[in-house]
Amino acid sequence: MLREETMKDQGKAEGKMRALLARFSLDGHDRGLLSVMSSFRNRGIEVVYTYFSDPKELAKAAEQEDVDIIGISSSMGEHFYIASNLVKVLKEQKIEIPVIMGGVIPTRDIPELLDMGIKKVFKPGSAPGEIVDFVFKGERVP
């Protein structure tokens, strides 16, 4: 499921941050993700981009790729489904990687997503730069 271009860089470069950016296979809205991806790379963050249909696959990819953060894009209303399932799987497998979300997510749903354990939800129109800043602020779990 991983895009080929991102599979090439296997090992993580020394001192570099690495992010897993992902969306549901059946939510094809990837324009925002493309911009975020380009912005991450321009600021020196390595990006692995993947599609998934089962949150378990995603958790596995995050662990294998040794990423510092997982970014999920959701634009069709599947945010609760993804968040609840992903957080559950990560907890079960004791994977401590922060998850952030973006896309088309109604503001009123944000508190519930944060309660579930999502670190931050970016609203539509957030500049990719803001997201990079957030990642760099060191919200990493040690």
Add this chain to the structure above:
Amino acid sequence: MFNKEALEKTKKMLEQWGREVEDVYKKKLKFESPQYTSESGIPLKYVYTPDDVKDLDVELPGAFPYTRGNRALGYQYMPWMIQLLHGYGTGEETKERTQYLIKEGMKGYGEQPAVLFAVDTPTHCGFDPDDERSRGMIGLGGVNITTLEDIDTLLKDYDLPNTRVADNIRFTCLPFLAMYVAYAEGRGHSPGELNGQSQNGLGNRCLTTNLPSPVPDTQYKLEIELIKYTSQTIKRWNHTNLCGYVLGEMNATPAQELGIVLSKAIDLVEGGIKAGLRPDDFVPRFSSQVHLGMNFFEEIAKLRAWRRMWAKIMKERFGCKDPKSLQYRIHVHTAGSSLTSQQPLNNITRSTLQVLACVLGGVQSMHTNSYDEAIGLPSEEAVRTAIRINQIVLHETGVPHVTDPLGGSYYLEWLTDKVEEETEKVRSEIESRGGYFGCIKNGWLRQLLEKQSIKWRQEVDSGERIVVGLNKFRVEEEEEVPAFTLYQPEIEAEIIKRTEKWKKNRDNIMVKDSLEKVKEAMAKFDAVEKAGILMPALLEAARAKCTLGEMMEAIVEVSGGRIYA
């Protein structure tokens, strides 16, 4: 168009004008004049004169090359169709919205109701609800269609021969059409009585909405198969929506959008010919979904260039003689990507300008976005307002009283020619790289579109491109627009239950046999020349109560599986 005298006079006046700009603005006022370019990269002057259109031909609406309109009379005879794409959850919920829209003014040509419905992504891709791959996505973004019963829920109250049924399906157009025909047969109608349209844009959708799709060769064959079947059997069916919308949503420029769509049309007409059809037998039934962005005059120029280039290609390249083959009917979808979630009421202004551009450009039909579409599914109030924009332009402004009111404008005529030139560059580059489907296969088109989307974002981030409310004129406290949402898990559980029940209560031996026949037909369908081989098997499968997903699975299983763009 202009006599020598007029051109001489123009030249003199222009010299005078140029001196004034130079002496007063640049020297005295130290004004650094900006260089504007259109979205397609066409450098603009500050003023246009007869000199810019001296080669302009006299043209009237209703005559080749139809720049000014397809018919002698435009909106005086018939207003544009107000059609709104909609759909969510179950058929019952979608039908409720359809009825609301019709009550508020949505209609097709004449008084015929139009059921233009969006489907969820499992339906687009052909994954049944009980398939694990559909989990979490059922009923989102559109209605789920899996069985004949789902079609019945949506359409049972309509008189089918007098209803325009238009699905917005991405990859499963052919299985859906087979199901719709089987459903109509069950209600006593022959396919020939039906009317509506298919999207039939598998390649396009694979490019732009990056979902699991059949491989390019299969995309092409399935599109030609649908064209062949409908042009021989359902004459009133618009077989293919030449959709530029999704390209525009990835920030293709107007010239790129038109260039890509024309390339696609050329591949399809060539494929139709290979499949044994005469262009005049199917070209009139191409339909369209044009993207209408914020660059006001360039968008109007694009609509005019679109009709002209279409007419020329169909006449000169394919020898079409039927005027209907030469008259490109335009349905527009206003640009969703131009909307902001910040200060969402501003989106009403954006949509209004876009609707005005459409009317000035002479389109046949329009979907107008609701102001809350950057936030979630549109509310009833928001879709009503979108319809009202159309009704205000139609009844209050007087704009539709005169056809092609900007025809003859020095600027717009010049810009129409330039958009045509830029479009031709894009089109010929695609042709030289292997044509439309070739450029999906080799990744060139996807790369182009990815670059365009990233470029837009960078321009917004750097402030080079201003989007009001997004990167300028922001407010501290954003007003909350109530987002319309639905409780998905309940809907998903209900739809899975229905599917399981359907699969239990049918003759599963017949199902299996008919799916085998679909696979056999698809396996033999090794070139577009053999189009016509698949649809009979799909019709049998639909009559045997196979689901949409089962039919699609049978097709992709023997034709290269699924890919991402």
